[in-house]
Amino acid sequence: MTEYEPRYNPLDEEHVEQVAGTKPRGLEKEIHESALPPTGVLELDLEQYVGDFNERIIGAYAAGTGEQSLPADVGVARSLIPPGTGALRDFSYIAPEIPRFDRDKCVGCMSCVTECPDTAILGKAIPKSHLEAELSAISDSQERDGIRAQWAVTRKYYEVFEKKGEEGALFGIFVDPTKCKGCAECVEVCDALGYHALAMIKKDEQTIPRYRSYFNFFRQVGPTPRAYINERALADMMLSDEALLYVGGAGSCMGCGEATAIRMMLAATGFVYGAEHVGIVAATGCNTVYGSTYPYNPFLVPWTNSLFENAPAVAMGVRAKWDQRGWQQKKVWVIGGDGAMYDIGFQALSRMLASGMDINVLILDTQVYSNTGGQASTATYTGQDAKMAIVGKATPGKRERRKELALIAMMHPDTFVAQTTAAHINHFYRAIMAANEYPGPAVVTVYTTCQPEHGVADDRSSYQAKLAVDSRAFPLFVYDPRKGERIKERLSLAGNPAVGDDWYRLPHTGEVVDFVAFARTEGRFAKQFDAEGRTSDTLRDAQADRLQYWRRLQELAGVR
Known part of the structure; x- marks a missing residue:
């Protein structure tokens, strides 16, 4: 089993704020009450510890100084790691290639999202009017056009709803460059189904910043409305935030x-x-x-x-x-x-x-x-x-x-x-x-x-x-x-x-x-x-x- 340790690449401040500033839906309280026995002298304010962990400890390890600069603390003594800290891990420079999405070939089957072992490729279905409003707020026309190209008109999420007299949703596939290890399984799965909507491309100096910009939009555009999640199509579960309980960042x-x-x-x-x-x-x-x-x-x-x-x-x-x-x-x-x-x-x-x-x-x-x-x-x-x-x-x-x-x-x-x-x-x-x-x-x-x-x-x-x-x-x-x-x-x-x-x-x-x-x-x-x-x-x-x-x-x- 290979444990990947990517070379140091500082996360941009916006990404750190998005992840570190998001509390994992009250799980700190549940862990504190249900998983921790009485601490005795090792008193621990878990919510405060989680915030400090993301800022101080993750930052030190990202800079490669954690083992030398950080003292042993109560959390280490308790073998405690807060929820979802893997979201702050950056694998951007592990692989020379990354998947590229072709919206014209996508049918919204969600197989690539489901099979990805690293939560590195995710999908959303967003009503057209809401998506256009969000896109119009982007001042850079080149960035706006690039993000728009990530959204597909599919029968599953758009045409079916239009035929019922309801607003159709555009389906988007986005790759998180900080989580993708370049395994290309998403491409193989898509090709095996005959769709060929994904292909591996070589990274250049613009690839990672561009993909990060696209993925930031993916996070900000909001969740998939429940109406567009077909519970009979079981792969659709990963359109829901409630189903994404493995954030990636694992080695x-x-x-x-x-x-x-x-x-x-x-x-x-x-x-x-x-x-x-x-x-x-x-x-x-x-x-x-x-x-x-x-x-x-x-x-x-x-x-x-x-x-x-x-x-x-x-x-x-x-x-x-x-x-x-x-x-x-x-x-x-x-x-x-x-x-x-x-x-x-x-x-x-x-x-x-x-x-x-x-x-x-x-x-x-x-x-x-x-x-x-x-x-x-x-x-x-x-x-x-x-x-x-x-x-x-x-x-x-x-x-x-x-x-x-x-x-x-x-x-x-x-x-x-x-x-x-x-x-x-x-x-x-x-x-x-x-x-x-x-x-x-x-x-x-x-x-x-x-x-x-x-x-x-x-x-x-x-x-x-x-x-x-x-x-x-x-x-x-x-x-x-x-x-x-x-x-x-x-x-x-x-x-x-x-x-x-x-x-x-x-x-x-x-x-x-x-x-x-x-x-x-x-x-x-x-x-x-x-x-x-x-x-x-x-x-x-x-x-x-x-x-x-x-x-x-x-x-x-x-x-x-």
């Missing part, structure tokens, strides 16, 4: 698959329940590193970081205390990866599921311990090249078969389980919303591409996740105990291609999309192919394992 790798899943979970939960009704218990892993590298915090909700092995146990304590206070409506989410849920923390997870408590779990399944340099775990696929399972003359990579945690979770009493990916936007959002609604333990395990450990390009998180589903490497399913008494009534494989077949075939060529086809696209399986592309016995064993797992799911769902 995750370019294109990180985990960050997208976390953003989407928070969006679906915040949109329905509000920021004040969400709390996170995070297990040790990449998410706790890039999500709380002092002094930067991307979250606008209360959170606490725990150890590999006990995050579900900590969540049980939080749930019990919240219920004692009458806060049953608040949603507790446990976030963890392979080690926290599959391996060392499995016993705590199992106990939590058996407790029947209303706690949700988001499993970030990278099939490897990314945080410790790519060690193999029980989530690792057979034949995968990883630390502790390196491919060599004596060892053909990972020998053991992969543990299917979602299947194990189904066997716990009355537990909601979903297996999904962030690339399948509607399936993911429906899984999160159903988990929140379910009055008991819920597990949502998500395929999360890890670029450096999987050996794939920075823009491939969504593509590889889709391919993992198509190849039966990671099938989609939802297991809802409310659907009936029998497993086949509770288990749905909807969302997978060719549900009744062993393998999916491409419609135009008839080519089989099996596990071997998936493995050919990732560096972690490269050593399982010889110079002519022939597969090893180990990889054929891995393919047989994936097919057996898929047939087991078919049997349980009553498909075969």
